[in-house]
Structure formats: structure tokens, C-alpha cells
Amino acid sequence: MLQGPYGSLDRDRDRPLVRLPFNSFIVGTVLLPLTGLIACLFISLMYHFEDATYTHCKVSNYLPSISSAISRMPERYIWRGCIGLHSAARYLVTATYFSFYRRRFANRLPELLLSGLALLCSVAENTGLLLLTYVSSTETYNVHKYGFIVFIGSSLLHMLITCRLWQVIRRHYVNPEEMTSYRWKVRLFLFNISCCLAAAYFFTRHNKYCETGVYTLFAFFEYLVVFSNMAFHMTAVFDFGSTEVIVGTPPEDKRY
DSSP states (O other): OEEEETTOSOTTTOEEEEEEEHHHHHHHHHHHHHHHHHHHHHHHHHHSHHHHTOOTTOOOOOSOOHHHHTSSTTHHHHHHHHHHHHHHHHHHHHHHHHHHHHHHTTTOHHHHHHHHHHHHHHHHHHHHHHHHHHSOTTTOHHHHHHHHHHHHHHHHHHHHHHHHHHHHHHHHOOOHHHHHHHHHHHHHHHHHHHHHHHHHHHHHHHHHHOOTTHHHHHHHHHHHHHHHHHHHHHTHHHHSTTEEEEEEEOOOOOOO
């Protein structure tokens, strides 16, 4: 699988099987978990409302947590199918960003080291997502919990490092799309961390006081955390506008 500018393919040597604009690839990658999550929440609210909104202290609750919404059937299989396809593409995007940073920061050691750390955080984020997806909270709670912690922790660190790298890019380049990308990355990171803090507050408060509706507020901010995480990854459409994903056969050796 190759990535390069439009028109860079040598038609005489390469045999492309699939050519896809990278922007379309990014949009499809993000739409998989987005549509999967919306479908799971809808099914949980329509058909499993009592079970999905149940809390340990039995107070009134009106929204399921994400862990609850993806733990029943058929929601479990919808979510796992979407995340399985999404994660394979995400690993490719992670490698693409690392290659991009290596070219941009070839002579800047601090940013090269940050690029490597961003790569590790992105891999950890995706792996944590797979872990919490394929081990539900109703099966092995501790494994699901640790997968969630890895996902959230590595996600926040990845966003922070990415914003720092794009701050450096902004200082040395004047591409309007890169400026737009940087601004949206910072906004979404700040929004995401604010929602994380709000979700943590309401989760702690619910466990401590068991007040009516507080777990609903936790679930609402949890949704915003995930949606803003998806939106942050969607900013890749600004970063790779002139590239495409190519699946092709190797060049034929014309020597006899």
C-alpha cells in the first residue's frame, strides 16, 4: 500500500488495483466508529433501556454509558465489526503521520523524538481501543477498565504531542491548510480534555453520592470525549489533501 501525490503513479510500470483519495480514506475510517456508536446507542435506548441504564445504586438514569451500550447483543457485534475495520486503517494512518513528521523534522532532533513518542501513543491508543472493544465490561471488567485507561491516557498524550508538533510546523510553514489543521487540533484537544475532566467529576460524584441523573451527565460527557477524539483524527483531511492510497501489483521486470 503506497501513498503519494495524485498523478505520481507511473502507469507504464505499476498496476494499481485500487486508487483512493486519502481524504476519502480518512472520512471512511472515522465514520466506522461514529456510525457504529450511534447505532449501538440507538438500539440500547430503544430495546435495552432498563438494562443499559441500570446503575449499582439503582437511581434514575436516562443515558447508557458507552461500555454498557456496546456490551449487549447485537450492539456488541456491531461495535466490534466497526472497530475491527477502523483499527486496521488507523494503524496505516499512524504510520503515514510518522513518515510525514520524519520528512518535516529531518534536521530537528527534539521534534523527531516527539514524533516517535506520538507514534507509540497512537499505537497504544488504537490497541487500548481494541482491548476495551473485544473485552466488554460484562465479561472481564478489570481488563476492559485497563483498556479504557490506556485508550484515554494515550489519546490525551497523543493529542498534546500532535499539537506541539503542529505548532512547530505553523512557525516554519505558511500553508493555509496546515494553519487550519493546527487551529482545529488545538480547539479539539482543549475541548476533549475539558470533557474528560467533566466526565471524571460526574463519575466520581455518582459513585460517592448516587444522585439522580448524575450518571446521565457522566454518559453525556463520555460521548463528547469520544466524538471530539474522532473529530481530532478527522483533521487529517487538512494534512494529506494531495495524497492518495494505492493498492497495486509490483512493477513488472521487463528485463529478459
